Amino acid sequence: MFYRVWRARHLLAATLGVAAMFASGCISTAAVEEYRRREANAKSASLPPAYVSPQQTAAEDRAERERLAREVADLKAREAQKEREQAEAAAAKERQERERLTAELAALKEQRKKAAEEAAPTLSATGQHWAIVIGVSEYADTRIPALRYAAKDAKAFYDWLIFPDGGRYAPSHVRFVVDKDATAKNIRDALFVWSRQALEEDMLTIYLACHGSPESPDTKENLFLLPYDADYGKIASTGFPMWDLQTALKRFVKAKRVVVIADVCHAQGVGEPFAIARRDVGGIAPSLVSKGMNNLSEATESVAVLTSTTGEQLAQESEKWGGGHGVFTFCLLNGLRGEADYNKDKEVSLGELIPFVSEQVRRATSNAQTPQVTGKFDPSVTLGR
DSSP, rough: OOOHHHHHHHHHHHHHHHHHHHHHSSOOHHHHHHHHHHHHHHHHSSSSOOOOHHHHHHHHHHHHHHHHHHHHHHHHHHHHHHHHHHHHHHHHHHHHHHHHHHHHHHHHHHHHHHHHHHHHHOSSSSEEEEEEEEEEEOOTTTSSSOOOSSHHHHHHHHHHHHTTTTTOOOGGGEEEEEEEGOOOOHHHHHHGGGGGSTTTSEEEEEEEESSSEOOOTTTSEEEOOOOOTTTTHHHHHHSHHHHHHHHHIIIIIIOEEEEEOOOOOSSSSOOOHHHHHHHSSSSSOOOOOOHHGGGGGGSSSSEEEESSSTTTSSSOOTTTTTTEEEHHHHHHHHIIIIOOTTTTTSSHHHHHHHHHHHHHHHHTTTOOOOOOESSOOOOOOOOOO
């Protein structure tokens, strides 16, 4: 209260003083106006703030909250959009990397294939190498027992043949028929037609992994290989006759150097007649399939025939041999990969391979399986190039 009275008196005195000075001509009109303007500003500055109602305050708070909420929502939207863009960029980068790796793998396979093709020998004194690989594990007629690893053995032997550090065969020089492709027709085509590409100076390897069986207990001399489409009740008409294999070697194969490798399961016959014999008699004598295979050595002058067993034995297969192989093919591949290279010349000849396989199979089976070899051949010959 005291301040207000003092302030009023002060303003009055100042106003009167200015008026007196203006009247006496001691101050100009502009100076007076400037003084009044400053006084008015000073007065308004000293006034208390305008009154704001609670409703107005609440409205302002609500508007502020809404503004902040919009800013937060915008920020979240921008962050979500950024995350989506980053995820899309990462997915695109991963897709590009997969495509790059796929392309590199395809190029590498093509490169290896071309290298194998280029490595194929031209006509020379040593000739070219050819092979027919046949494997049957599954049969269309489910009454014929499946073999667990015959097709896998055939695939492993095929892989060794074409591998640059293995047999180094040109892929186009290997006919590979397995399971559903290994029909009687396709086997006949491979042996009677495709094999004729090999010239006299060339070498032909024939690998077989499948069931073998006589026609019946009464006609054990009629021996058959069982293709994928063999009929359990009609072995004679649907099996592949062993004598057709002899015919192919005698009449259609031109190559003078031939190696036949047979990992054939035949401890007992397959088919209806043998089922009847087992029920009636309680068992049959061992089959003659191995002996029939060995007779192939008579088909031509220079042929080596390697069979997995004698005629009285079972060709064994198990997961313990290389994760799943027939013991004969497992030992054969180990020998070809270098374990049979006794003289360390980086080549495995038949003279090295045959005793190695025989010993390893007999050791692995405790003499329950004994590989056989027949024929007239040069022991220095190698399966690989």
